[in-house]
Amino acid sequence: AQIKKFEENYNVELLQMYGMTETIGTPLMNPLDSVKKNMGIGRPVIGYEVKVIDEAGNEVPRGEVGQLIVKGEPGRTLMKGYFKNEQATKETLQNGWLHTGDNARVDKDGYFFFVDRKKDMIKRAGENIAATEIETVLSRHPSVFEVAVIGVPDEVRDEAIKAYVILKEDYDVSENELIDFCKQRLAMFKVPEYIEFVSELPRTSVGKIQKHLLRKKHDKMNRTRDIR
Known part of the structure; x- marks a missing residue:
């Protein structure tokens, strides 16, 4: 349209x-x-x-x-x-x-x-999930300006789904509200477990989102929690 x-x-x-x-x-x-x-x-x-x-x-x-x-x-x-x-x-x-x-x-x-990029496909409990499909759904929420979805390690299901979300200026929405929004539009195995709100996403010199840096960010956060 x-x-x-x-x-x-x-x-x-x-x-x-x-x-x-x-x-x-x-x-x-x-x-x-x-x-x-x-x-x-x-x-x-x-x-x-x-x-x-x-x-x-x-x-x-x-x-x-x-x-x-x-x-x-x-x-x-x-x-x-x-x-x-x-x-x-x-x-x-x-x-x-x-x-x-x-x-x-x-x-x-x-x-x-x-x-999707092959390396960005999420493997969850034997299913291959395209991150772009989840990004498309989340981007339709009126509060969302931009989103990047990645797979993160999960001991039980290979990978869990995490979304990094930039909100539109003067808009507000909770993590649970976005998860419920996805539940209404996606199969349950495609619904993100985690949503993190950020002010910007890492990019290359030509503007492509660097998802490998988001994965490193998540891993670093988990290591910090383990130390504590």
Whole structure:
């Protein structure tokens, strides 16, 4: 709805696409002259092969989540490798396929949908949970300005879910209220156990949230409690 409103207000057409430095170009893009699926990242373009695989390297059935991998022409539509980092190159480029580290799914029409960074997926009691799904729900609360969700160690269920939340100026909401908000909109195993209110989130120079620093922050807090 927001995309459509933006297009109408500014008389422009938005096209979702997917790419990264390692792919040089954009291996996936919503078509210019056919059906667009604005919540997705498009379909493969000329010069690339794209598929979604499981942990064993097998292509998953449509609708299932797995890692997005990309094949192109090295040096033209795909990187040849990382500069002076042979180990990282071997891990990322396998049999001509670039392992992106992103999880995605493909629908019945061949359109790809981004799910989450593979390293940011939360493993809880045998379930794989996309942090982005929980972030989307929490961001819809009228008091929430921004949110980042991570998995934190849990002795019983592998990982517990924790949300770091920035509130809008002059707005107030409790941890329990946000948890109840999630319970009404998410399956119970996706509801956060912990919510911490913060004034800012750690970011890279280009504005990406650094979730590994949030995990370190949580671990440090737990160690401090243990010492006490």
